[in-house]
Amino acid sequence: MSxxxxxxxxxxSTKAYD
Structure with missing residues (x-):
């Protein structure tokens, strides 16, 4: 994965936790 x-x-992931 790059x-x-x-x-x-x-x-x-950050937006999901927001």
Whole structure:
């Protein structure tokens, strides 16, 4: 998995917790 995908997944996770 590319770093960009990891970063994107992290953003989605943050929004999910928001």
């Amino acid at each position: 770093p960009t995908s990891l970063g994107f997944s992290f953003v989605l």
